[in-house]
Amino acid sequence: MEGDGMLCAQFHVDTRSDDPGPRCGHTLTCVPADGGGQRLIIFGGATALEGDGPSGSTSGIRLAGATSDVHSFDVRSGVWTKLDPTGEGPSPRAAHSAAAVGNMVVVQGGIGPSGLASEDLHVLDLQGTPRWHRVSVKGPGPGQRYAHVISFVAQRFLVVHGGNDGAKPLGDSWYLDTTSKPYEWFKMNPAGDVPPPRMYAAAAPRADGLLLLCGGRGADSSPLSDAFGLARHRDGRWEWAAAPGEAPTARYQHAVAFVGTRLLVSGGALGGGSMVDDHLSLSVLNTSAGSAAGWSVAEIERAGGSSAAAATASRRCRHATAGVGPLVFVCGGLRGGTLLGDMYVMEESPEAQGLTRAEATAVLAEHVDLAAPAWQRWLRDAGLLEEAAAFSAANPDAVVTHHDGSVKPGFATPTTTNLESLKFVGGSAGSLKFDHGSPGSADGSPENNIGANDEAMTKLSSEEAKAAVALAKAAHVNIDSPPESHGSGKSSVHTPSPQSTARGGARGRGTASTARKPPSSEVRLHHRAVVVAAGSHDGPASGLGSLVRQLSIDQFESESKRIGPDMAAFGTPMVKMGSLDPGSMTPDGRGVLTPDHEKPDTVPRKVLNELLHPRQWEPDPVGASRGFILNVDEIDELCTLAEEKFQAESTVLRLRAPTKIFGDLHGQYGDLMRLFAEYGSPSTAGDIAYIDYLFLGDYVDRGSYSLETMSLLLALKIEHPDNIHLLRGNHEEADINALFGFRTECIERLGEEAGVQAWTRFNNLFQWLPLAAVIEDRVACMHGGIGRSITHISQLEELERPLTIESGGIMLMDVLWSDPTESDRVEGLRPNARGPGLVTFGPDRVRKFCEDNDLQMIIRAHECVMDGFERFAGGLLITVFSATNYCGTANNAGAILVLGRDLKLYPKLIHPLPPSALYGDGGEDEDMEGGSWQLALNKDRPPTPPRGRPGDQKSRIGSGGDIF
Numbered sequence: 001m002e003g004d005g006m007l008c009a010q011f012h013v014d015t016r017s018d019d020p021g022p023r024c025g026h027t028l029t030c031v032p033a034d035g036g037g038q039r040l041i042i043f044g045g046a047t048a049l050e051g052d053g054p055s056g057s058t059s060g061i062r063l064a065g066a067t068s069d070v071h072s073f074d075v076r077s078g079v080w081t082k083l084d085p086t087g088e089g090p091s092p093r094a095a096h097s098a099a100a101v102g103n104m105v106v107v108q109g110g111i112g113p114s115g116l117a118s119e120d121l122h123v124l125d126l127q128g129t130p131r132w133h134r135v136s137v138k139g140p141g142p143g144q145r146y147a148h149v150i151s152f153v154a155q156r157f158l159v160v161h162g163g164n165d166g167a168k169p170l171g172d173s174w175y176l177d178t179t180s181k182p183y184e185w186f187k188m189n190p191a192g193d194v195p196p197p198r199m200y201a202a203a204a205p206r207a208d209g210l211l212l213l214c215g216g217r218g219a220d221s222s223p224l225s226d227a228f229g230l231a232r233h234r235d236g237r238w239e240w241a242a243a244p245g246e247a248p249t250a251r252y253q254h255a256v257a258f259v260g261t262r263l264l265v266s267g268g269a270l271g272g273g274s275m276v277d278d279h280l281s282l283s284v285l286n287t288s289a290g291s292a293a294g295w296s297v298a299e300i301e302r303a304g305g306s307s308a309a310a311a312t313a314s315r316r317c318r319h320a321t322a323g324v325g326p327l328v329f330v331c332g333g334l335r336g337g338t339l340l341g342d343m344y345v346m347e348e349s350p351e352a353q354g355l356t357r358a359e360a361t362a363v364l365a366e367h368v369d370l371a372a373p374a375w376q377r378w379l380r381d382a383g384l385l386e387e388a389a390a391f392s393a394a395n396p397d398a399v400v401t402h403h404d405g406s407v408k409p410g411f412a413t414p415t416t417t418n419l420e421s422l423k424f425v426g427g428s429a430g431s432l433k434f435d436h437g438s439p440g441s442a443d444g445s446p447e448n449n450i451g452a453n454d455e456a457m458t459k460l461s462s463e464e465a466k467a468a469v470a471l472a473k474a475a476h477v478n479i480d481s482p483p484e485s486h487g488s489g490k491s492s493v494h495t496p497s498p499q500s501t502a503r504g505g506a507r508g509r510g511t512a513s514t515a516r517k518p519p520s521s522e523v524r525l526h527h528r529a530v531v532v533a534a535g536s537h538d539g540p541a542s543g544l545g546s547l548v549r550q551l552s553i554d555q556f557e558s559e560s561k562r563i564g565p566d567m568a569a570f571g572t573p574m575v576k577m578g579s580l581d582p583g584s585m586t587p588d589g590r591g592v593l594t595p596d597h598e599k600p601d602t603v604p605r606k607v608l609n610e611l612l613h614p615r616q617w618e619p620d621p622v623g624a625s626r627g628f629i630l631n632v633d634e635i636d637e638l639c640t641l642a643e644e645k646f647q648a649e650s651t652v653l654r655l656r657a658p659t660k661i662f663g664d665l666h667g668q669y670g671d672l673m674r675l676f677a678e679y680g681s682p683s684t685a686g687d688i689a690y691i692d693y694l695f696l697g698d699y700v701d702r703g704s705y706s707l708e709t710m711s712l713l714l715a716l717k718i719e720h721p722d723n724i725h726l727l728r729g730n731h732e733e734a735d736i737n738a739l740f741g742f743r744t745e746c747i748e749r750l751g752e753e754a755g756v757q758a759w760t761r762f763n764n765l766f767q768w769l770p771l772a773a774v775i776e777d778r779v780a781c782m783h784g785g786i787g788r789s790i791t792h793i794s795q796l797e798e799l800e801r802p803l804t805i806e807s808g809g810i811m812l813m814d815v816l817w818s819d820p821t822e823s824d825r826v827e828g829l830r831p832n833a834r835g836p837g838l839v840t841f842g843p844d845r846v847r848k849f850c851e852d853n854d855l856q857m858i859i860r861a862h863e864c865v866m867d868g869f870e871r872f873a874g875g876l877l878i879t880v881f882s883a884t885n886y887c888g889t890a891n892n893a894g895a896i897l898v899l900g901r902d903l904k905l906y907p908k909l910i911h912p913l914p915p916s917a918l919y920g921d922g923g924e925d926e927d928m929e930g931g932s933w934q935l936a937l938n939k940d941r942p943p944t945p946p947r948g949r950p951g952d953q954k955s956r957i958g959s960g961g962d963i964f
Contacts, residue, residue: 004350005349005352006282006298006328006346006347006348007349007383008265008344008346008347009344010343010694011374011378013078014078016079017374017553017642018071018819019427020042020071020332020341022332022341023045023341023372024094024332024333025110027044027045027096027098028041028321028322029041029099029105031103032772036076037075037367038324038367038445039072040329041071041100041126042068042109042332043069043096043098043107044068044071044093045066045094045332049339049608051067060305064111065091066111067866068092068093068392069082070082075327076366076367078372078373085130085131086131086132089132090122090132091112091117091436092118093109093110093112095111095147096117097109097148097160097726098150098153099150100519101158101178104126106121106122106152107124108142108150108413109142109148109150116145116146117164119141119142119143119144119145120135121137122134122135126256126302136182136183137176142185142187143165146164147162147164148162148167148170148197149213151164151204153205153211153230154205154623156891157174159174160175162199162216166197166716167199168219169199169217169219170199172187172208173238174187174188175188189238190237191237191240196219197218198217198224200215200252201213201214201224201349202214202215202216204257206261206263208256208379211230211231212227212228212229212243213230214226214807215247215254217650218272222271223270224250225250225251226243227242227247228240229241229287243285244467245294245295247265247295248284250270251268251269252264252268252317253267253318253926254266254267254268254444257328257332259348259412260286261286261350262284262285263285264298264323265285265318265777266313266319266321267316269317273319275316275336278311279297280297280312281295282311291311293390305529313330314330317333317335318334320332325361325363326360326367327367327368329343330343330344336358346362354825357387361388371392384451385942404543406911425536436790436902465493467597467735467739467740468838470609470735470786471733471736471814472805477806477809507621509799510911521854523778523857523903525905529907529908531908558661565636576625582592603634603637603641604641606712607629607638610714612681612682612712613718615674618781619704626749626764632754632755632758635711635761636757636758638711638715639762643764643765643768643962646768646802649799651771651797652793652797653727653773654774655775656902658691658898658899658901659691659692660679660680660695660896661859661880662675662695662884663880663894663896664697664861664883665695665704665880665883666699666731666887667708667709668883669708671884672712672882673897676897679908684725685800690725692725693716694861695724695725695727696727696729696783696860696880697728697730697732697862698732698761698861698863699713699731699732701742706737707749717881725770725773726770726805727769727770727772727773729784729816730772730783730784730816730817732769734760737759737763742759743755745754746759746762753801764802767803768802770814771796771799771803774793777855778852778857779856781856783815784818785815785819785858786814786831786845786846786849786858790815793850793855799812817834817862818832819839819841820842820872821843826842827842827844828841829841829845830856832929843873843876858876859878859880864890865881865892867895867909868882868892869895878897878905880895880897881894882895884912885913891912892912893912894909895908895910
């Protein structure tokens with residue numbers, strides 16, 4: 001089938017390597033490497049054979065020489081290293097199963113010299129010195145079994161399925177919720193097309209939470225040719241759905257790996273002494289939407305050799321595979337009576353990636369060192385040496401220089417996985433099926449990818465969009481015209497050139513808007529990010545939650561570290577104030593730190609005195625009266641004082657680094673306090689004298705503390721007008737926040753009449769908020785995006801405030817509501833899955849916008865992303881979201897981005913706390929009582945599902961909660 005080709009060549013290991021040697025029945029998992037990039041971990045397997053199976057057969061062969069050794073393969077350099085982990089490791093075994101969870105490998109089950117291995121979970125923690133941990137799990141579980149599958153699904157659940165308990169093939173499924181302690185196995189009672197019992201099947205999780213299972217040996221010992229998808233409903237139910245069509249061949253003891261949305265199935269046995277035919281040895285299940293979905297046979301090509309020779313890469317069984325970007329690594333296995341110790345590397349064809357050969361080489365360079373000796377030999381054998389040399393010559397800074405995760409101008413790093421949506425929708429009888437309709441949003445949330453019916457899915461993703469569309473139409477804003485009619489050179493919208501408009505506006509720290517020399521540094525994302533996990537840091541044997549180390553950057557610092565010497569660039573003093581909260585201290589007129597309760601009694605000061613306590617704030621106890629510290633007259637005074645500050649600013653702010661950038665907060669005041677406590681507070685005792693704070697909008701709605709969040713930010717703006725900057729989000733609009741919580745909160749906490757007055761006053765102020773900021777003339781920041789109509793930042797500068805949807809028109813809709821497309825492969829303008837009339841913009845538009853405005857990056861908010869931040873357009877655009885566990889259901893991490901004076905961008909994360917920490921003790925009350933009205937509203941009007949993760953190992957991480 002055209003476009004399904006795989007370029008393949010044997011990988012000859014570097015002479016420096018400590019080769020794992022021949023083996024079968026082992027596992028190969030992909031985890032982040034310490035220095036950036038990825039590494040493959042081999043564990044266990046059989047290193048010797050006994051038996052008399054005929055040539056080409058696996059019958060009659062008994063595995064012997066089972067091992068428990070561990071080897072690591074650095075993908076970038078192509079070098080193997082034998083590891084010697086400390087701790088309590090698993091016994092020697094083969095036919096076990098393993099899953100990658102962040103920088104850890106979880107091993108379960110298998111069979112060894114003494115028979116079935118124990119059912120214990122063993123975790124290999126690869127952060128720092130490798131160490132094994134045996135994890136205690138409560139209650140009964142899957143039990144002893146081998147030839148089963150285990151996968152880490154939806155960045156939350158360990159799922160075990162099938163196998164053999166020593167007596168019969170199994171068809172049961174179990175899951176362990178890694179966000180819930182004590183850890184406990186639960187047996188599934190799944191709905192849908194439940195797979196029949198099987199062993200020696202293969203499974204892989206897609207990056208958005210869908211688990212694909214295929215093949216295996218059935219209860220009658222026959223090979224199977226079916227495939228199934230497993231996903232989880234929002235209400236906690238699990239459901240299987242059969243994939244359409246039938247695989248090109250039945251098989252078992254095969255291996256699978258995802259490359260984007262394509263599941264590559266290699267090798268396998270047929271039984272009766274037969275192997276899978278060469279021409280069928282590599283098959284593809286395309287899970288993307290559209291006509292390309294379904295099964296096909298991949299053509300294996302090898303430059304300088306026959307296809308039969310190249311087929312040796314997949315003509316094997318009991319082997320292991322792993323995917324890294326466009327590459328699939330095939331390692332070891334069994335062919336007839338011969339143990340294999342070779343490794344082959346296959347690259348998905350440029351046609352299948354939708355790229356030219358030159359572009360595919362650029363993608364390859366993001367994962368491997370093209371100059372490394374082992375990769376040089378592979379490139380030669382694959383016929384790519386000339387292309388690689390040309391790329392290296394044309395891009396000297398793009399080759400093996402991205403260990404720091406930097407984004408180089410002129411070379412946009414493609415994302416490694418470009419998911420299109422594979423939705424499960426209700427069938428005619430309530431069963432599930434694969435939907436090959438138009439692409440939806442690859443939201444990365446398994447609960448949102450599956451639904452009982454189309455109506456539920458529509459409600460889930462479009463409640464807010466419906467309100468926005470209704471608002472736009474009421475304001476006579478034309479959002480129904482084709483997206484191509486805007487921003488394409490044919491638009492009737494006036495688009496002045498950036499040179500024709502002065503780059504004016506307010507600057508941080510009161511600097512003038514005069515031209516200045518461009519900074520010598522380029523904007524780049526630092527390869528390490530600081531992360532603070534929820535929960536206590538118990539000893540290594542206490543559980544898996546204490547082992548969280550990193551998220552979707554190549555490597556994160558441990559929880560106990562900060563960014564070390566680089567913190568000097570931000571000037572953050574580590575102030576100790578005894579029992580006083582540093583956030584509650586500010587200077588008096590003499591520059592002396594004085595407790596806030598001694599300050600003049602103004603409304604902003606009252607707010608700061610009462611609310612700015614990062615390490616002391618707690619949610620209201622259940623049943624407590626939820627009044628507010630300000631009355632309606634004080635709220636009016638606060639808004640008036642803040643409004644004066646906003647009126648003095650430009651619609652587009654001009655700021656200097658260093659700057660902390662916050663994404664959506666949505667009334668989750670507890671998260672704001674945690675971010676202040678962990679990463680610096682906006683007071684003189686904190687770091688306000690040294691760094692600006694930029695908030696990208698969506699301060700209200702959804703959470704229970706919108707009044708606290710908005711009032712504190714306004715008070716900070718009044719107190720530090722040159723250092724605190726607030727942009728407008730799509731929820732800073734009366735017709736939106738009337739529906740999604742803010743109006744309700746005002747009435748509930750202030751009373752009917754006063755609540756409506758306060759809500760109205762806040763919304764009048766929102767019309768004065770700036771729409772964008774440009775930091776160091778290099779980084780553009782906004783809430784939503786550039787949409788269909790925004791081609792130059794000067795367009796936003798020309799919009800005069802106060803702004804309503806009617807006066808702001810299509811540009812205001814775009815800057816507040818538009819999103820990037822679902823992946824870097826989807827270019828141009830597309831309809832937005834949020835609802836009709838809204839658009840998404842592709843990486844080509846991001847690149848053009850940056851080029852036309854002499855920018856190096858766009859930072860925006862607006863979408864919940866599972867790691868708190870997410871890269872798009874090869875790193876030219878970053879989404880940041882600061883509220884954790886959005887609406888109490890998304891289970892996402894929250895993040896801020898810190899842009900240093902050197903223009904390095906440092907992500908800093910917090911993991912979710914239990915709902916009670918955000919909503920009070922009533923937050924977990926299923927009856928929505930005890931002050932948790934906001935949870936009830938979120939249930940009635942669900943949020944847009946979280947945006948999907950990137951698909952390489954940067955996304956295969958433990959995030960979104962107190963998980964591994």
